[in-house]
Amino acid sequence: MNIALQTRPPALSEYYSETKCIWCDGCGNYGIWTAVKYALVELNLHPWQVCLCYDVGCNGNGSDKIEGYRFHGLHGRVIPFASGAKLANMKVPVIAFGGDGATFSEGIGHLIHGVRSNYPITFVLHNNTNFGLTTGQASSLTPQGQPMNTSPNGIPEHTLASMDLVFSLNPTFVARGFSGDIKLMTRILKAAIQHRGFAFVEMLQACPTYNHFATHEYLLDRYFDANAGGHDPSDLQQARALATQVQDRIACGILYQREDIPDFYNRLIPRQGLQTTCVEEVRRYDVSEYWKELV
Amino acid sequence: MSRISLKIVGASGQGINSIGAIIAKGLKRSGYCVFGYREYPSLIKGGHASYQLDVSNERICSTETKVNVLVALNHHGLELNMDELKQAGIVLHVTPGWQFPEHHRKLISELNLRVIYFPVDDILNRLGARAILSNVLLTAFVWSMLGQDIDVIKSLVGATFAKKKALLELNMRCIDEGYSFADPEQGAISVALPPPDKGFASHLLITGSQAMGLGAVHAGVRLYAGYPMTPSSPLLSFIAELENKTHMVVKQAEDEITAAQIVSGAMYMGTRALTATSGVGFDLMSETLSLNAMIENPTVFVLAQRPGPATGLPTWTAQSGLLQAANCSAGEFTRCVIAVSNSQDAFDLMPIAFNLAEQYQISVIVLTDKQIAEALYTQHPYDLERAEIDRGRLVVEPEKLKALKSSDRFNPHAKGGVSLRWLPGSDAATYCAQGDEHNSMGAVDESSLNTRLQLEKRLLKFEGLKARLPAPHLSIGGRSAKTTDWMDAGDEIELLAIGWGSTGEVFQDVMRSDELRGWKIAYLHYTYLWPLRTQELRRLAKRSKRIVLVEQNYQGQLGMLIRMECGLDISDKILKYDGRPFFYDELLSSVMERCASTSENEEKFPGLEHAGSPS
Numbered sequence: 062m063n064i065a066l067q068t069r070p071p072a073l074s075e076y077y078s079e080t081k082c083i084w085c086d087g088c089g090n091y092g093i094w095t096a097v098k099y100a101l102v103e104l105n106l107h108p109w110q111v112c113l114c115y116d117v118g119c120n121g122n123g124s125d126k127i128e129g130y131r132f133h134g135l136h137g138r139v140i141p142f143a144s145g146a147k148l149a150n151m152k153v154p155v156i157a158f159g160g161d162g163a164t165f166s167e168g169i170g171h172l173i174h175g176v177r178s179n180y181p182i183t184f185v186l187h188n189n190t191n192f193g194l195t196t197g198q199a200s201s202l203t204p205q206g207q208p209m210n211t212s213p214n215g216i217p218e219h220t221l222a223s224m225d226l227v228f229s230l231n232p233t234f235v236a237r238g239f240s241g242d243i244k245l246m247t248r249i250l251k252a253a254i255q256h257r258g259f260a261f262v263e264m265l266q267a268c269p270t271y272n273h274f275a276t277h278e279y280l281l282d283r284y285f286d287a288n289a290g291g292h293d294p295s296d297l298q299q300a301r302a303l304a305t306q307v308q309d310r311i312a313c314g315i316l317y318q319r320e321d322i323p324d325f326y327n328r329l330i331p332r333q334g335l336q337t338t339c340v341e342e343v344r345r346y347d348v349s350e351y352w353k354e355l356v
Numbered sequence: 357m358s359r360i361s362l363k364i365v366g367a368s369g370q371g372i373n374s375i376g377a378i379i380a381k382g383l384k385r386s387g388y389c390v391f392g393y394r395e396y397p398s399l400i401k402g403g404h405a406s407y408q409l410d411v412s413n414e415r416i417c418s419t420e421t422k423v424n425v426l427v428a429l430n431h432h433g434l435e436l437n438m439d440e441l442k443q444a445g446i447v448l449h450v451t452p453g454w455q456f457p458e459h460h461r462k463l464i465s466e467l468n469l470r471v472i473y474f475p476v477d478d479i480l481n482r483l484g485a486r487a488i489l490s491n492v493l494l495t496a497f498v499w500s501m502l503g504q505d506i507d508v509i510k511s512l513v514g515a516t517f518a519k520k521k522a523l524l525e526l527n528m529r530c531i532d533e534g535y536s537f538a539d540p541e542q543g544a545i546s547v548a549l550p551p552p553d554k555g556f557a558s559h560l561l562i563t564g565s566q567a568m569g570l571g572a573v574h575a576g577v578r579l580y581a582g583y584p585m586t587p588s589s590p591l592l593s594f595i596a597e598l599e600n601k602t603h604m605v606v607k608q609a610e611d612e613i614t615a616a617q618i619v620s621g622a623m624y625m626g627t628r629a630l631t632a633t634s635g636v637g638f639d640l641m642s643e644t645l646s647l648n649a650m651i652e653n654p655t656v657f658v659l660a661q662r663p664g665p666a667t668g669l670p671t672w673t674a675q676s677g678l679l680q681a682a683n684c685s686a687g688e689f690t691r692c693v694i695a696v697s698n699s700q701d702a703f704d705l706m707p708i709a710f711n712l713a714e715q716y717q718i719s720v721i722v723l724t725d726k727q728i729a730e731a732l733y734t735q736h737p738y739d740l741e742r743a744e745i746d747r748g749r750l751v752v753e754p755e756k757l758k759a760l761k762s763s764d765r766f767n768p769h770a771k772g773g774v775s776l777r778w779l780p781g782s783d784a785a786t787y788c789a790q791g792d793e794h795n796s797m798g799a800v801d802e803s804s805l806n807t808r809l810q811l812e813k814r815l816l817k818f819e820g821l822k823a824r825l826p827a828p829h830l831s832i833g834g835r836s837a838k839t840t841d842w843m844d845a846g847d848e849i850e851l852l853a854i855g856w857g858s859t860g861e862v863f864q865d866v867m868r869s870d871e872l873r874g875w876k877i878a879y880l881h882y883t884y885l886w887p888l889r890t891q892e893l894r895r896l897a898k899r900s901k902r903i904v905l906v907e908q909n910y911q912g913q914l915g916m917l918i919r920m921e922c923g924l925d926i927s928d929k930i931l932k933y934d935g936r937p938f939f940y941d942e943l944l945s946s947v948m949e950r951c952a953s954t955s956e957n958e959e960k961f962p963g964l965e966h967a968g969s970p971s
Binding site for chain 2 (some may be wrong): 078079080107108109110111112114117122124125128129130131132133134135138141142143144145146147148149150152153170171173174326329330331332335338339340342343344345346347348349350351352355356
């Protein structure tokens with residue numbers, strides 16, 4: 062992250078939006094939305110300094126409930142759009158948001174290549190374990206056999222092991238938050254935004270309308286801050302175990318982080334040593350040098 | 357126009373391209389205009405492939421079906437390509453003891469063909485050279501047949517091996533041997549070339565893909581993302597080859613959707629970014645086209661056409677993507693479709709495409725095809741002062757940024773539907789680039805009034821764009837003309853042809869042919885295809901005895917758009933949809949047939965009504 066020093070720190074009110082919230086009562090999005098604003102303010106970022114990219118889903122309905130340069134795109138596609146935005150201007154922190162439906166179904170290829178590429182962005186997974194905005198269908202993270210809209214007998218497929226998948230991709234940052242703990246989410250988000258590569262942040266959130274299995278109370282009873290309990294995020298094996306073993310207690314916090322792997326942009330040989338961004342470099346170029354071999 | 361053609365055939369990977377490229381460059385440096393055309397199957401080794409060079413001392417941009425010289429690197433060429441020779445043509449082959457079948461012997465005698473067996477293995481053995489040098493031997497022999505200076509070919513080959521002395525010496529000996537070879541039966545044989553025009557010596561030999569790549573860099577493109585798909589891949593490769601010099605961000609994406617999204621994100625952030633694909637790859641990009649329309653994000657997509665449906669013919673050419681480009685993707689919105697025609701506008705249209713995209717905050721689809729992407733053009737060095745970088749209503753000055761309101765971004769009352777745009781990271785009021793229907797600041801708004809206003813805003817751009825796009829280019833007998841000049845002259849047009857893309861150059865060559873001298877033939881060439889201007893066409897149609905559509909697709913797709921836009925139904929069509937481009941002689945005979953029938957009709961029905969009339 063590369064943020065210009067500001068003389069005047071931002072106020073939380075700079076992120077106020079005129080648009081009314083339309084999430085259901087008790088939706089986990091209220092908590093995540095609040096934590097995002099806190100994290101940005103605590104990082105001294107004004108709305109004009111950040112780029113927030115939203116996938117389609119209930120999370121995406123937050124795109125006009127906050128200030129900042131925002132983007133609300135197509136289902137499943139937020140990671141490549143956000144990555145393209147970031148690569149064009151490395152000076153602007155880019156945070157992408159997507160639900161479990163978009164991220165682990167339509168956009169799963171983008172997630173895989175996003176983690177693999179280690180794009181310098183933050184990705185916040187709004188995990189409410191179903192397709193909320195299309196009225197409660199099973200996602201690939203919904204427990205097998207759980208009756209849902211369009212699957213009255215429960216889905217026949219087994220549940221996708223999302224954290225096993227993420228850890229198989231050599232991630233550089235994996236964290237998990239819970240929509241009921243704003244302080245924890247704020248800490249995680251700040252670390253994620255400051256991380257040099259692809260920061261994968263899962264937010265477990267309640268969906269009071271469609272998710273009757275992993276409810277707010279269910280999550281509240283089981284989540285804990287692993288860092289407070291002494292978990293060292295540099296310990297890959299322990300991180301993977303904590304991330305994947307969620308039957309009894311659910312470990313939250315910064316589960317894994319390594320800073321020694323350069324992000325995608327910093328691995329681009331042609332960009333080494335350049336101080337300018339692609340945005341600043343748009344002008345007419347003399348290309349006669351490149352056609353010499355063609356004469 | 358005097359022209360000769362030379363075709364090298366053999367298996368893919370046998371060195372056809374290297375022989376073709378060296379001879380092309382040598383001839384160009386000696387003062388000839390060369391047009392190179394490749395045919396090859398979609399595989400890496402084996403399979404029958406060809407590289408044809410058509411050569412003249414005047415500008416030439418087309419390929420003939422009949423050739424003066426056939427160079428066969430294997431016996432398949434002798435089996436498959438003998439029918440392509442012209443009267444008194446030369447067959448050069450390397451197959452020892454080849455016995456031509458009866459029908460070919462007959463052909464040889466009827467056409468008075470000269471067959472030369474070049475004993476490449478004997479010469480290689482004598483020189484102690486490896487098989488790879490057979491191409492140098494052959495190249496040198498062809499060079500001597502063409503009556504060209506040996507030093508030109510030595511300097512070309514020498515440049516490749518300048519640092520490897522032993523190899524260099526062996527190559528030079530091969531050149532001497534090949535150059536001095538004389539067939540014991542045929543004796544010295546030469547192919548007469550017209551006198552050179554030294555002006556071509558300083559030209560570039562460039563493919564359409566390279567031209568487009570240079571144009572993109574010239575236009576300020578700083579990020580390129582793509583997924584390999586012929587015939588768009590050569591552009592990706594060329595941009596990647598240059599990356600250490602241009603310092604661009606180059607990303608080979610995991611699929612076309614990703615490439616389109618990365619480029620869109622980069623454009624939203626404010627750089628200039630490009631992607632290219634073909635056929636079904638563009639289908640995958642089309643959802644992103646719709647997205648960019650909604651968020652009014654300027655973007656440029658290159659659609660390199662090849663025959664479909666599905667995988668189709670990956671390494672062959674077509675103009676079947678016009679309706680796809682003009683119509684694909686969800687919702688009603690303004691887009692611009694333009695088509696490159698040759699190596700000149702493959703370069704020139706890149707800055708123009710980006711300017712249009714930014715001026716109207718729309719997507720511009722630039723059509724090319726396999727023929728343009730991979731053909732080799734003799735190209736005058738580009739004018740690097742002509743292009744302008746116009747970023748439209750982009751606000752960058754700090755004072756002006758400070759004065760902005762969020763609601764300026766998608767202000768539905770903005771002039772021409774084009775509202776102010778400013779970039780993330782600018783110290784200003786912020787907005788949401790909102791994929792849902794939205795109000796002026798990008799907040800979701802599904803109300804009836806807002807829905808109408810925003811839709812009208814986005815489609816109002818269509819009118820402004822249409823009014824501003826350049827007119828189609830008219831040429832008469834191979835000379836450029838302004839449409840109005842032609843009108844004012846009051847002349848009648850005997851044949852008005854309408855085409856676009858790679859068809860244009862072939863038609864230009866046809867119009868300059870001796871056979872058509874004296875005919876009042878006009879050719880209207882569309883570069884800007886959507887929105888489609890028809891006023892010039894309608895005026896010309898009234899003055900034309902006969903109108904014909906020339907396209908490389910089955911349906912006559914430009915004709916369909918013309919009919920949709922102005923009601924003019926062009927029933928006479930010269931269409932080609934076999935994966936091959938129009939060939940010079942083939943198109944010439946189609947045009948001559950029409951000229952002949954026009955004059956017959958005139959004799960029968962003096963005062964014949966004009967062929968086309970807008971309804």
